[in-house]
């Protein structure tokens with residue numbers, strides 16, 4: 146085989162495996178074509194995911210323009226049909242529309258359903274936001290779809306950071322809460338693919354903590370400051386450096402619900418300095 150023929154075969158092999166990889170990527174239904182949906186869709190498509198938008202008006206000029214911008218054979222259909230086609234269902238719908246939408250997407254059994262919604266809130270006497278749910282939006286969605294694998298994620302990131310993570314000026318964390326290891330790992334992979342930093346934030350009940358960041362995140366808004374927050378979880382080597390976590394720690398750890406079956410998240414975080422000693 147001459148060298149140029151070899152090179153040609155190598156390049157074709159690469160192209161073939163790249164397109165196979167793209168074909169093997171999951172189908173993501175992006176439900177809602179607003180500020181978040183039109184950020185996630187184009188990025189995910191460019192990353193090799195098959196994107197199907199779920200919209201109330203899939204034939205509208207707005208959705209056609211989004212399809213053109215998205216490229217990569219993305220399609221648009223009804224919300225329910227998009228969810229049916231998908232492995233991963235990304236709910237980019239505002240509350241309270243979510244209440245209707247998330248109860249009418251059909252059988253979501255075995256699918257990863259990512260809820261990024263701000264929970265409903267009102268304004269407390271002191272003028273700041275106050276969440277009105279007793280549990281969380283994500284737990285309600287899980288309750289309406291008991292066979293789905295719901296994950297709470299991406300509530301703490303702004304759409305322009307999805308468009309361009311470098312616009313944040315530094316790393317941005319994505320805490321992910323779910324009762325399903327698979328859903329955490331899949332959502333974590335999507336976050337890492339997007340250039341963000343996934344963090345295992347515990348079981349779905351901990352979506353309350355993630356959602357409460359809405360209240361915290363709106364503090365500078367009500368204070369009329371110039372900037373809102375992106376959040377970043379910095380790794381700490383407190384355990385290694387302090388010697389904490391020795392006797393007795395195992396006992397506490399074996400009592401947690403996912404002990405021995407922790408999600409393996411993509412390791413994107415920066416490392417702390419070694420212990421000073």
Ligand SMILES: NC(=O)c1ccc[n+]([C@@H]2O[C@H](COP(=O)([O-])OP(=O)(O)OC[C@H]3O[C@@H](n4cnc5c(N)ncnc54)[C@H](OP(=O)(O)O)[C@@H]3O)[C@@H](O)[C@H]2O)c1
Pocket residue numbers: 176177178179180181182199200201202236237238239240242246261262263264299300301302303304305
């Ligand atoms: N924007 C952000 O930076 C940001 C950041 C963090 C979290 N979030 C959360 O992400 C979710 C999406 O936010 P967004 O800013 O993209 O919202 P948005 O622009 O207001 O709207 C999202 C889309 O939801 C669909 N929709 C609206 N009302 C609906 C209804 N009554 N029934 C069914 N579908 C309806 C529409 O898509 P179709 O016209 O195609 O049906 C709409 O374009 C929200 O829960 C929000 O709290 C947003």
